[in-house]
Amino acid sequence: MERIIASIITIGDELLIGQVIDTNSAFISQELNKIGVWVKRRVAVGDSKEEIVRALDEESRDTNIIIMTGGLGPTADDITKPVLADYFGGKLVMNEEVRKHLVYLFEEVFRRPIIERNLKQAEVPDVCTVLPNARGTAPGMWFEKAGKVFVSLPGVPHEMKGLITTEVLPRLQRRFEMPFIGHRTLLTAGVGESFLAEAIQHWEEKLPAHLKLAYLPNYGMVRLRITGWSTSKAQLEQELDTEFATLKKLVQEWLVIDEDATLPMALSKLLRSKNKTMSTAESCTGGYLAHLITAIPGASNIYKGSIISYDNEVKISQLQVSPVILQKVGAVSEEVVLEMAAGVLAKLNTDYAVAVSGIMGPDGGSPEKPVGTVWVAVGNKQKLVTQKFQFRFDRDRNIEMTATQALNLLRKFIVENA
Template sequence: MFAEIITIGDEILIGQVIDSNSAWIAKQLNALGIRVRQITSISDDKEHIFNAMNEARKNADLIIMTGGLGPTRDDITKRTFADYFNDELIMNDRILKGVEDYFASKGKEMLDVNKYQALVPSRSKPVQNKNGTAPATWMEDNGQVFISLPGVPYEMKAMMNDPLLKWIKQYFNTPFVYHRTVLTQGMGESRIMGLISKWEDSLEEHNIKLAYLPSPGMVRLRLSATGDNQNRITTAVDKKVKELENLIGDIIFGYGEDTLEGVVGKLLREKGKTLSTAESCTGGYIAHLITSISGSSDYFQGSIVSYSNEVKQNTLGVSSSDIETHGAVSEEVVRQMAEGARKTMRTDFAVATSGVAGPNGGSDQKPVGTVWIAVSSKSGTIAKKYTFGNNRERNIRQSALAALNMLRKEILADT
């Protein structure tokens, strides 16, 4: 069972808008057991749309299109969609009532041009847009399904979630698909593969597929299985996840949609502990991740972005002689930063970072990517040196995740 996604809009082709719709749609289809064979981006041009639809129907059972459904002249998708199927646009009273209600709920006057949104191909099954004015369109033709959706992400997602994904599953009678994603931090994919190679070989007899999904600072391991026997599939995958935990449990921090900041926050809340941070090379990014979690005020006291040596000394109490002797990027300094933050903000835990984020500022002794991270608690202070790469953005991200994972382990060890 194959699908193709077509995004329509010059704004995508010139880089003005990033196509996040295709990634989201592909993820939803994959969860239904539908494989996306191709994603295509095209301009607002009738010939291009026709060509893309012709090519898509050669390879896919389901074709999903997004974009070009607005009321302005440059939005030609709906009329082109109808022309492609030799159909005509007709006024749909139910859709029109929805558009009128939408404008009324916003306290705005509905213009005549907005009535155009209620025109739909006569052979199609329209879906009301509760978050906008452009409806979605479901068209069946020779055993294939074409869906046209607005390009506004939150409008598109709402209609896909209800009812289009349900319709797709019913129409194509898709199999049960089960994914378990294991989240790891602190080890690259090559090293992980070396540790679990025999276990990975055993997946084949259970028809389970493994995908390595690396990103800066972490590696996701996704186990997937498809079939008709839901109980057998879930049992087999869950058993393999348990086996994986026995092999690399020390680097596993969560599952599925978990985040390190979310996992750390949950642990702090459960244990009734508090946290502060002292950041140099990460520039407040750790604090940003922590406070992205709702309710983080329960455990997070604050952060000191000690970018300069003066702030390290005057606010955190770092020894000026240690900075002079060992440099700001050193074990001695980062330990004192963590201890200073914990003392100043009176928290149970404190995390500190100091490093060379780059791309400038490195030396032979401390090249770009050198980062020291410390975690301080009542049990003492630990520090670890990391060597990342030469990309500033990735170094900051990797440093923050490494710091949160060090903290996670210390919280778990806390008694």
């Protein structure tokens, strides 16, 4: 069976200048992948007729499906509808169902008068199939040309998601015979991408042609994802399971979790499995560790809280860090993070704790403790371990790296001292 291939075109000057971050493409790609569509390219263009037409021409040459988002609003810079009408040889006409929907929204839901500019959103190319937008004002549009499907959707994420789920995916599944696409993902830590590639090179070279391995590095961690496609779901699932089992054995030394999950998710799952709790004592990360943990649903079952001791007075008053030690060795030291960890364990009465203190930059460093110097302590009331890190990045990335290393150090401690 031939693979069904798609391209995604996002339209809007705001995307090109970085004023708005494109989250639509990621969602659309994930949803298409679930039904067996392979996304080949994602393209962003400005509010220019020439650029939109060029993108449509280029993307339709070797894809089956082209999905567009953006440019469907009521203002002058929203030019997608007239461009599409011209591109597909039609003209804009008033769609009565969309007009009724607009009147209902403004009069019954928004409780404000509807003006002519709003009603123009009911104008659609007469050569399209209208996709009703239950979540907003701009309808979606479905076109077909030379065996290819073109779909235009509003750029508002909430509205786009509704149309993708209720209209686009069901129609695509009826329109095309889809192969099955499957994935297996694991997360590693404490090993670089290149070293990891060397360790699994011989296995990777022997993968069947329809299975592909992807390396996804990020802040001291590497995700490995096997992706495959086939006409037989059962056969593909068996192949993926077999190869994934081999991969897990090869990377066992660095394996964090054998599913598509983040480090905070893996740590949370580990704590829940043991019915244990944790707390954090943060200086240089300013609550970022707490944010990562509490972003996971169900965090209240494993996480009690954090003491953000950014100032030394808080370290002394809330965590019982010795002022003598602070004076002698400074806040960024092994001695201080040990006392921070012990202090938060006692104060919040948790099974485990992690404490961090460091210099994130861009200033504040010294020859003895340059920017990027971080001390981490993790453990329980019986045992604490520490590790020093020396990062070399900007402030934001130093904070990210500190969080990654601290949470992973705690994860390893729990596993090794279960």
